[in-house]
Amino acid sequence: MSELQPRAAPAPLPLAARSLPMVLRTEIEKLILRGELPTGERLNENFLAERFKVSRGPVREAFRALVEAGLLEFVPNRGVFVRQISLAEAIATYEVRAGVFAHAGRLAAARVQDGEIHRLRSFVEHMDECISRKDGAGYYALNLQLHDQILFATRNSRLITTYMGLIKELHRFRAKNIDRPEHLRVSNAEHAEMVEAIAARDELRAYEAHYRHVMNAKGRVLEVFGKRDA
């Protein structure tokens, strides 16, 4: 099979590989993550093609990528649907996320640089302030940044993409408990322990702290969505 293309070279990889299907993939992903495409909704190829002023081909290609990413569900001869993740699936995904994030904590503890520790601690402090002035949105934004900073400290981009992929699948269950101050206090206490474990460069302690943080988050989600969904 390879004899047909004996020529060489993989490619320079512009890293920002843009093309119509790729752009569509990103745009549709945004729509899903922002909740503009409700969970369970069927996506009409013609409609999206018209909206983006393209033909159906590129739209279908974008669909295939998002199915692989776990954001869409594919049903033969019926089309694709915004994936309706069940509570059971969400729990399973939270568990995987816990394992990955705990591992991130461990690697961060091993590889964090001195300057980063200060940043991590200041995030926790600012989040405490947000709680005091009941600024849920501010807390949420800082929370994302803190997690990003921890992931960055691992110096492992593959770990980051894996984690981000899991997060995207869980979008429906995220940020629903902004309005629960008691949760935020607990959550930020966990952050403090995570950061201090990293600062102490104690790998196993960081692992456990991060692990429990996500598992507790899972528990909080279960409280909120508990009886409603399956």
Added chain:
Amino acid sequence: MSELQPRAAPAPLPLAARSLPMVLRTEIEKLILRGELPTGERLNENFLAERFKVSRGPVREAFRALVEAGLLEFVPNRGVFVRQISLAEAIATYEVRAGVFAHAGRLAAARVQDGEIHRLRSFVEHMDECISRKDGAGYYALNLQLHDQILFATRNSRLITTYMGLIKELHRFRAKNIDRPEHLRVSNAEHAEMVEAIAARDELRAYEAHYRHVMNAKGRVLEVFGKRDA
């Protein structure tokens, strides 16, 4: 946007959702994993379309899915290439795999059923026998089964798909050290520790045993590929 399709129902999801692009996706994946499509090779749409007796459309859709899965690389206006994973990327992926697999070990220790423990132990025994009679292929097959069995014991299908996805990316670096008996002895000793930790239902011990197993495997790969690649 959602008002255009107010109608209901996500779908039953046949789980074996077959369609031309999906079949192609699977077939091309097999070709890659079996090494019939060399790493770095450029995939010609016309050629594959002709080979599978279909048009280019479904082939392109299959490509997009495999790009998302990390098996193909996409370069605008040039096509897709079998992803040439660098040693640095492989190391990063091995680290993620270690975190995920260690987590699997932890969950397995928490959830393994009595009957499964016997199966796990017998795998290790049979692999020891394979080493004695220098049956590398047999060892390799049993090795896969043991890992599958551990993953199954987690009762978390999302964890399994995540792990499998990582494994596929590493196909180029796997099973290259079959012919190194000294590695097999070490490796199977690690297996024994993993299984005993699970049998003892000691979560943290299982976590560490699985973690070290993959990290050591990473080290062995580095020995083999060390200076050659970047």
Added chain:
DNA sequence: GGCTTGTTTATTGTTGACAGTTTAGGGGCG
């Protein structure tokens, strides 16, 4: 001779059309 430039060829990017399937609606019948 080596480098640049123009031309040809191969391959990807995109589109519109057609076939097959599913869904929705409207009688007809129990």
Added chain:
DNA sequence: CGCCCCTAAACTGTCAACAATAAACAAGCC
């Protein structure tokens, strides 16, 4: 009134043709 079947519309699945881009090659210039 409710159920079933039949028909029509809508949508997905697939394909083949056309446009655009990039690689390969040849000729010309320094």
